[in-house]
Every structure is written in C-alpha cells, then in structure tokens.
Amino acid sequence: xxxxxxxxxxxxxxxxxxxxxxxxxxxxxxxxxxxxxxxxxxxxxxxxxxxxxxxxxxxxxxxxxxxxxxxxxxxxxxxxxxxxxxxxxxxxxxxxxxxxxxxxxxxxxxxxxxxxxxxxxxxxxxxxxxxxxxxxxxxxxxxxxxxxxxxxxxxxxxxxxxxxxxxxxxxxxxxxxxxxxxxxxxxxxxxxxxxxxxxx
Numbered sequence: 151x152x153x154x155x156x157x158x159x160x161x162x163x164x165x166x167x168x169x170x171x172x173x174x175x176x177x178x179x180x181x182x183x184x185x186x187x188x189x190x191x192x193x194x195x196x197x198x199x200x201x202x203x204x205x206x207x208x209x210x211x212x213x214x215x216x217x218x219x220x221x222x223x224x225x226x227x228x229x230x231x232x233x234x235x236x237x238x239x240x241x242x243x244x245x246x247x248x249x250x251x252x253x254x255x256x257x258x259x260x261x262x263x264x265x266x267x268x269x270x271x272x273x274x275x276x277x278x279x280x281x282x283x284x285x286x287x288x289x290x291x292x293x294x295x296x297x298x299x300x301x302x303x304x305x306x307x308x309x310x311x312x313x314x315x316x317x318x319x320x321x322x323x324x325x326x327x328x329x330x331x332x333x334x335x336x337x338x339x340x341x342x343x344x345x346x347x348x349x350x
Contacts, residue, residue: 154184154234155347156271158245158323159339160314161279162307164286165328166335170279171243173336174343178239183347188229189243191221211256218249219266226270234271239347246270247278247317255309275346277339278314279328283307 159174161167171187178185191197200217222245233240246267254260283304318325326338 152237154236154238154240155275155350156230156234156273157239157241157343157346158247158273158276159241159243159279160245160247160251160276160323161281161328162283162286162310162314164289165279165281166289166332167279168243169332170328170336170339171241173332174340175239175241177336177340178241178343183239184237185239185241186233187241187243188225190225190245190248191218192225192229193221196221209256211253211258214256215249215253215258215263215266218253222246222249222267222270230271239343241343242273245273245276247276247314247323250317251310251313254313255306274350275342276317276323277342278318278323278325279335279339280311280315280318280325281328283311285329 159171
C-alpha cells in the first residue's frame with residue numbers, strides 16, 4: 151500500500167484555514183482519495199487546560215512550546231503516522247509552523263522550537279493562508295462566541311504574520327491569498343495539494 155501524504159494548512163486566526171482545510175478534504179474524497187481532517191491542538195480541552203495554567207502561573211513561551219510539542223507528539227504518533235501508513239491523505243489545521251510563528255515572537259528561539267519538534271515528520275506540502283491583519287481581526291470579532299486570547303493582540307499577530315511570510319520566502323511554505331472567496335481559496339489550495347500528491 152502506498153504511503154499517504156501529509157498536508158498542512160496554516161494561517162492566523164481569521165484566515166479561514168479551518169473552513170478551507172475541511173473543504174479540501176471533502177474535495178479530495180469526492181475525487182476518490184482517502185482524506186482525513188485533523189487539527190492542532192488536538193482537543194479544545196487541552197487548550198483550556200493550558201489557559202488555566204496561564205491564569206494560575208502566568209504565561210511563559212518556553213512552557214507553551216513544550217505544551218504544544220506534547221500535544222503534537224500525541225498527534226503524530228496516534229493520529230498522523232497511523233493514517234499515513236494506511237495510505238490516507240492527512241490534512242492538518244496547524245502544525246509545527248504555528249509553534250514557530252506564535253512562540254518565536256514572544257521569546258522562544260526558532261532553532262529551539264525546531265529541535266523540540268524534531269520528531270514531527272515534514273509535510274508533503276505546507277500552505278499558508280495569507281490575509282491582512284485587519285481582515286483577520288474583523289473576521290475574529292464577528293464570531294459572537296469568540297474571544298481574543300493572549301496571543302491575538304494586534305502587535306503580536308502582526309509579528310506572527312511576518313514570521314509566516316519569512317517561512318514562505320525560505321521555501322518552507324506556499325502562500326495563498328486568503329482575501330478571496332472561500333471557493334477560490336479552496337480551489338487554489340486543492341490545486342497545490344493535487345500537484346504535491348500526484349507528483350510524488
């Protein structure tokens with residue numbers, strides 16, 4: 151059985167990544183591929199527990215890197231790797247690039263983040279949904295049940311975008327303009343994914 155493919159879709163909150171990732175999975179399945187959506191953090195309860203830790207002990211970027219790496223280790227060993235072995239295309243909403251982008255802007259070394267996450271397999275393709283900060287913030291605010299978390303302040307998100315764009319410039323990710331309609335963004339992402347899957 152042919153090994154599956156690992157596809158990463160990244161972006162700041164409000165970029166549309168969750169909607170696009172799910173749409174890409176649906177499209178792949180309609181084409182006859184076996185595709186599965188997954189995400190990081192793997193459970194909302196995990197993030198809630200980390201927020202409780204922050205409230206009690208204060209925020210520390212190094213602790214956050216390690217916490218996310220623990221969740222990612224579970225994600226890789228229990229979800230991603232078994233699915234890849236069975237030939238599935240795994241589309242993950244966030245991956246190591248989120249740790250690099252979010253934790254590096256609050257003091258964690260990018261080299262250290264990469265070292266801590268060295269167990270994580272490289273994806274077949276990583277897509278960054280590029281959206282202006284003001285557009286993303288408007289989308290976030292329009293979610294009635296959504297509250298801005300500690301890492302979603304304007305200055306910090308602006309720096310996060312810079313890191314993502316640097317990863318694109320380094321050839322580690324492919325940028326897609328996420329200001330277009332969901333249909334257009336999904337199609338562009340799907341084209342990238344199909345090239346990666348069929349070109350192996």
